[in-house]
Amino acid sequence: MNAAQMVTALKEKFGEAVLSTVEFRGEQTLNVTPAMTKPVLKYCHDELSFDYLVDISSVDHSGEEPRFEMVYELYGYSHNEHLRVKCRVADEVEVPTVSDIWPTANWHEREIYDMMGIKFEGHPDLRRILMWDGYPYFPLRKEFPLAGLPSEMPDVAFSGIAPMADGPFVTSPGAADTVTREPRSKRDV
């Protein structure tokens, strides 16, 4: 069974819970309801033998509702197929952990909690993983400034605001000539 057939099987099995499917250059993506995300992932692991959770990421669609999106990248070593499962989650809503299905999800979910502030229901050890315990912000959220924000934890760590010096310097890949393609300050002056 290839990935496209698996998507068909999942649509038959879960019906309404599969909101939409996308195929882009052979990549299969499944949009599912938040409530059914974990059962779908469990089925992918147990029945469709997606034994490798490549990555979990999260997207901040700031200004939209629901605000966040979870993205699960699955892979199966027995059939060499990829599958992407997405679900939208609202702010302040806890997402069920998948660390009981794939143990590797433990650290992926800690990173998402650390950077984006999404909490995971049933996670065995939901602590920050990159920033220190007690850091007050979630740096990958859209409202967090690129230069950072000051914070202070005596004897643990502190943080400051980076001087942007006219940055960030952004390239324009589609531009006509090399001079315009060079990284330039895009700050409004």
Next chain:
Amino acid sequence: MVAPAEVHAAYDSKIEGNIVFTKLDAAINWMRKNSLWPMPMGLACCAIEMMAAACSRYDLSRFGAEVMRFSPRQADVMIVAGTVTYKMALAVKRIWDQMPEPKWCIAMGACASSGGMYRSYAVLQGVDQIIPVDVYISGCPPRPEALIEGMMRLQRKIEGESSMHDQKQQLLADLA
């Protein structure tokens, strides 16, 4: 023909040539600068260049700085080689504080000097915000030759220091 003994005689032939007249400051500085014991604070890719500088091809020991000490209590000069994150910053400071005086610091590379390309919430914008830096080395990462050049500049800086400054002040205060 036998030369008369008087020709070779000095004020004391036993110690002739074994005495050098110098200033105490100069003698102390000469000893300090020629046996710098670095504390390698390797935090990123600069550390690879630092290791290369210490290995046979570039051979930092030609300049008396090969005794890399991984204990701050045995080190003179801290080479901060790499990106200092805010999470690491106080650990770097704690290690610096454990080094005995006199001590010097080299900020190796763009990140340690100024945060480099990391204008970011996570990176300290230059290690000089937490510890005093004597020599900054540009580069991303600097080549081993640049580190050696930085080390030699530090040696020239040590040469010019007033190593007995505190003791002289103390003596003057005692005399007054």
